[in-house]
Amino acid sequence: MFKWMSGKKTPEGEKAHSLQIDELKEQLKKELVACSDLMFRTLKRNDKKIVICFVSSLIDKTGVDDYILKPIQENTQSGWSVEELAQILPITDLTGANQLNEIVMALIDGKTYIYSEGEPFGFLANLSNTVERSLSHAETESLVFGPKIAFTESLLGNVNIIRNNIKDPNLCMEDLAIGTRSKTSAKLVYIKGIADEANINTFRQRVSQLEIDHVQGTTVLGQLIEGNSWSVFPQLMTTELPDRITLALMSGRVAVLMDRSPDALYGPTPFFTFFESTEDVYMRWNMGFFLRILRLVATFLSVLLTPAYVAVLTYHYEVIPSPLLVSLGQSRSNVPFPPVFEAFLLEFVIELLREAGARLPTKVGQTMGIVGGIVIGQAAVEAGFTSNILIIIIALSALGSFTTPSYLMGTAIRIIRFPIILMAGFWGGIGIMVAFCFFIIHLLKLDTLGRPYLAPIYPLNLKDLGYSIFRFPSQFLSYRPVTNQPEDKERYSAKKAKEKKDVDE
Amino acid sequence: MNVNLHPKEGILFSAYLLFFVIHGVQTGVGIVGLPRIVFLEAKHDAWISVLVAGVLTSIVLWFIITMLKQYDSADLYGIHVDVFGKWVGNSLSIIYMLYMVGSFFIIFMNYIEIVQVWIFPNLATWQLALVLIFLTVYAVFGGIRIIVGVAFLSVVGTMWILVVAFVPLRYADFSHLFPIMNIGFGELLKGAKSTTLSMMGFELIMFVYPYVREKKKSMKYVQIANMYTTFLSAFVTLISIVFFAGDSLKATIWPVLSMFKIVRLPNLERFEFIAVSFWMLIILPNMCLYLWAASKGFSRVLKRKQKTGVWVFAILAFGATFFIQARYQMNMVTDLVAKSGFYAVICYPVFLSIIVLVKKWWTKRRNSHAKAS
Numbered sequence: 001m002f003k004w005m006s007g008k009k010t011p012e013g014e015k016a017h018s019l020q021i022d023e024l025k026e027q028l029k030k031e032l033v034a035c036s037d038l039m040f041r042t043l044k045r046n047d048k049k050i051v052i053c054f055v056s057s058l059i060d061k062t063g064v065d066d067y068i069l070k071p072i073q074e075n076t077q078s079g080w081s082v083e084e085l086a087q088i089l090p091i092t093d094l095t096g097a098n099q100l101n102e103i104v105m106a107l108i109d110g111k112t113y114i115y116s117e118g119e120p121f122g123f124l125a126n127l128s129n130t131v132e133r134s135l136s137h138a139e140t141e142s143l144v145f146g147p148k149i150a151f152t153e154s155l156l157g158n159v160n161i162i163r164n165n166i167k168d169p170n171l172c173m174e175d176l177a178i179g180t181r182s183k184t185s186a187k188l189v190y191i192k193g194i195a196d197e198a199n200i201n202t203f204r205q206r207v208s209q210l211e212i213d214h215v216q217g218t219t220v221l222g223q224l225i226e227g228n229s230w231s232v233f234p235q236l237m238t239t240e241l242p243d244r245i246t247l248a249l250m251s252g253r254v255a256v257l258m259d260r261s262p263d264a265l266y267g268p269t270p271f272f273t274f275f276e277s278t279e280d281v282y283m284r285w286n287m288g289f290f291l292r293i294l295r296l297v298a299t300f301l302s303v304l305l306t307p308a309y310v311a312v313l314t315y316h317y318e319v320i321p322s323p324l325l326v327s328l329g330q331s332r333s334n335v336p337f338p339p340v341f342e343a344f345l346l347e348f349v350i351e352l353l354r355e356a357g358a359r360l361p362t363k364v365g366q367t368m369g370i371v372g373g374i375v376i377g378q379a380a381v382e383a384g385f386t387s388n389i390l391i392i393i394i395a396l397s398a399l400g401s402f403t404t405p406s407y408l409m410g411t412a413i414r415i416i417r418f419p420i421i422l423m424a425g426f427w428g429g430i431g432i433m434v435a436f437c438f439f440i441i442h443l444l445k446l447d448t449l450g451r452p453y454l455a456p457i458y459p460l461n462l463k464d465l466g467y468s469i470f471r472f473p474s475q476f477l478s479y480r481p482v483t484n485q486p487e488d489k490e491r492y493s494a495k496k497a498k499e500k501k502d503v504d505e
Numbered sequence: 506m507n508v509n510l511h512p513k514e515g516i517l518f519s520a521y522l523l524f525f526v527i528h529g530v531q532t533g534v535g536i537v538g539l540p541r542i543v544f545l546e547a548k549h550d551a552w553i554s555v556l557v558a559g560v561l562t563s564i565v566l567w568f569i570i571t572m573l574k575q576y577d578s579a580d581l582y583g584i585h586v587d588v589f590g591k592w593v594g595n596s597l598s599i600i601y602m603l604y605m606v607g608s609f610f611i612i613f614m615n616y617i618e619i620v621q622v623w624i625f626p627n628l629a630t631w632q633l634a635l636v637l638i639f640l641t642v643y644a645v646f647g648g649i650r651i652i653v654g655v656a657f658l659s660v661v662g663t664m665w666i667l668v669v670a671f672v673p674l675r676y677a678d679f680s681h682l683f684p685i686m687n688i689g690f691g692e693l694l695k696g697a698k699s700t701t702l703s704m705m706g707f708e709l710i711m712f713v714y715p716y717v718r719e720k721k722k723s724m725k726y727v728q729i730a731n732m733y734t735t736f737l738s739a740f741v742t743l744i745s746i747v748f749f750a751g752d753s754l755k756a757t758i759w760p761v762l763s764m765f766k767i768v769r770l771p772n773l774e775r776f777e778f779i780a781v782s783f784w785m786l787i788i789l790p791n792m793c794l795y796l797w798a799a800s801k802g803f804s805r806v807l808k809r810k811q812k813t814g815v816w817v818f819a820i821l822a823f824g825a826t827f828f829i830q831a832r833y834q835m836n837m838v839t840d841l842v843a844k845s846g847f848y849a850v851i852c853y854p855v856f857l858s859i860i861v862l863v864k865k866w867w868t869k870r871r872n873s874h875a876k877a878s
Binding site: 315316318319320321324427428429430432433434436437438440441442444445454457458459460 | 518522620624625628633640651654658662772773774778781782783789
């Protein structure tokens with residue numbers, strides 16, 4: 001609003017820099033405000049000057065020494081014109097440039113600018129050196145089985161991993177710039193011929209139309225481009241596992257990788273995708289089937305167990321058979337609180353334990369287990385704060401929520417438990433059902449990239465159930481999931497697979 | 506007003522979902538009390554009465570679908586205008602809308618009554634009404650695709666209750682059924698008529714029809730849905746007859762729930778508490794569809810936003826809850842809606858479709874005459 005008062009000029013668009021080296025230095029210094037690590041190295045020979053500009057923190061200094069300075073100094077017989085320089089510099093990534101803006105952006109990017117005085121343009125050489133951590137194990141989505149490699153913060157490295165996973169010439173990587181100020185580079189990844197055009201377009205459109213100064217990573221990007229930002233349920237999935245992205249791409253989904261972000265964002269991801277683990281695919285199908293069902297049941301119980309306890313003990317104790325009621329009554333006889341309060345208290349403690357465990361350094365983390373397990377569990381019962389049975393129930397539901405492979409979905413499930421407990425405290429079973437109906441309607445209303453969120457269930461797609469809720473053996477999965485609307489529908493020819501050999505053939 | 510309705514391609518739903526819509530909207534609060542009501546008329550042959558009712562509704566459905574097929578993609582509001590002209594047609598539409606709001610009202614009021622009788626005697630009617638209406642409004646705002654989804658999940662999610670209904674068969678005395686068919690034909694028909702409350706709902710096909718993608722298949726799925734509902738109702742009635750002694754069935758207002766009492770699992774007794782809670786999921790699509798259809802009329806007939814219609818009818822229904830204080834009033838209103846339902850659902854659509862068919866035949870004949878001459 002006060003732009004006109006600050007007196008700053010809006011940066012001019014296209015402008016070639018000065019042909020005088022001294023002026024060029026001044027121009028660059030002015031553009032890169034207070035950039036103390038902007039460095040110039042000037043060489044002189046026979047009245048001809050050459051300048052090498054770079055931001056010292058971003059470049060590989062030995063590279064500049066070896067590949068720029070050394071060749072220029074050693075090749076005394078050749079001149080310093082643009083053509084001759086191009087011949088002697090042993091650098092792959094070398095482009096001509098003379099626009100001031102372009103050069104400034106390139107310097108920030110870690111490139112080196114080589115300019116010989118009087119020439120129409122100079123060279124941008126890529127000798128950048130970014131600080132990266134090396135590849136490591138997946139931390140948030142840990143696996144027992146399957147590839148262990150995880151994405152890192154380097155976009156180039158991540159692209160490298162994906163390209164190595166899928167050696168398909170149709171694998172497309174479109175460049176995107178995210179953030180009007182930060183201009184983080186990102187890539188839209190999909191396989192042409194498998195991914196649905198509509199999905200690609202929606203994704204591309206939503207990302208490129210984003211008008212925001214800076215996006216802090218793919219998880220934030222996901223929140224910015226999903227359909228309903230009020231909902232507690234994540235509608236697009238992020239993962240740090242390259243093989244998960246590979247699977248997703250091969251089944252016709254679209255992914256976005258962002259520089260400086262160790263997760264990839266992909267979609268469309270309906271609700272049940274969040275309960276799939278790559279391990280289900282690597283395991284034998286019957287084990288995968290079992291684990292997937294186990295996870296869904298665990299989630300269901302995790303949401304429903306505590307509210308059911310509250311509802312039953314507050315209003316409907318007739319539901320419990322009398323032998324069980326006796327032991328329940330005994331364990332609750334010391335507890336002075338109503339069941340809602342008791343449940344809230346213990347759920348709160350569990351959430352505290354989880355949060356503290358996540359914040360603490362790993363060395364102290366072990367203490368948490370002792371504090372949580374013995375001190376709180378045992379002492380709370382003996383002090384008459386809670387009943388033993390509730391401790392079991394809360395532990396079960398906490399365990400259940402941790403089985404969800406997606407950390408975001410696991411958190412969503414833990415959060416929706418609280419309103420349901422509250423409703424159970426109000427109206428018992430009726431309250432639980434009210435909350436349940438609400439969540440059903442809510443999930444029906446959500447979408448992921450414009451596709452229904454409850455996808456293979458509603459709209460019902462019997463074929464895709466084998467991919468999402470159950471896991472069928474691969475001889476039944478000759479097609480790609482229909483929900484993603486893949487263009488190439490077949491994974492292998494089902495007809496050929498069904499051909500059977502006769503005896504002794 | 507346009508006679509035909511052409512919704513966007515994206516909100517159309519597949520024809521097979523009509524099965525869930527029609528079946529979902531037919532089973533609601535009615536089926537809980539159905540066995541007794543039919544038993545009062547048709548005695549131990551009540552289950553045959555239900556089957557007869559199913560056949561009759563199936564015939565009515567045939568009439569309705571044949572009528573809808575005469576048009577490209579019309580709903581009842583459009584047909585009214587086409588057949589009766591603007592004024593009469595729209596007035597009839599408004600009457601029909603009122604009937605649907607009435608159905609919406611008695612559905613949740615009956616459910617609240619069940620909750621008050623079985624679980625919370627002191628629960629204020631308006632509180633639960635407010636929550637139920639809020640849920641319905643929330644769903645209706647999502648549009649027909651969400652409502653069909655609710656119907657689908659409701660039918661799929663409550664199918665397991667059917668398994669529980671087999672449990673009372675252990676205590677069944679099949680001699681209650683005999684002698685079969687010794688009741689007069691008149692009583693049988695009377696019994697069939699009394700099933701209206703649990704059979705009605707299929708008339709909503711006249712409103713969702715424009716939103717079906719493969720309209721040609723709609724007859725099949727609607728008939729299957731009606732058949733399934735009929736068999737379900739007949740099955741429940743049959744179980745109630747063999748489970749209860751004749752006199753006690755007469756005195757049991759909600760025999761289905763009473764039968765659930767005896768279901769017993771190792772860690773669960775008094776199953777009816779769970780059933781009553783779960784019944785909310787069963788009545789949810791009914792409420793959504795009735796409110797949706799009525800509010801659709803609000804936008805079609807009165808040319809206002811449908812959202813306004815949803816709020817108007819929701820507030821109207823909520824306001825009406827305060828006028829009902831006692832059981833006998835509730836009974837009166839339910840009877841009133843059931844009776845008007847009999848005319849609105851059974852008689853009127855048949856009458857209307859005959860008019861439409863005659864009109865089509867007449868215009869066709871006149872056109873061919875005009876061509877010939």
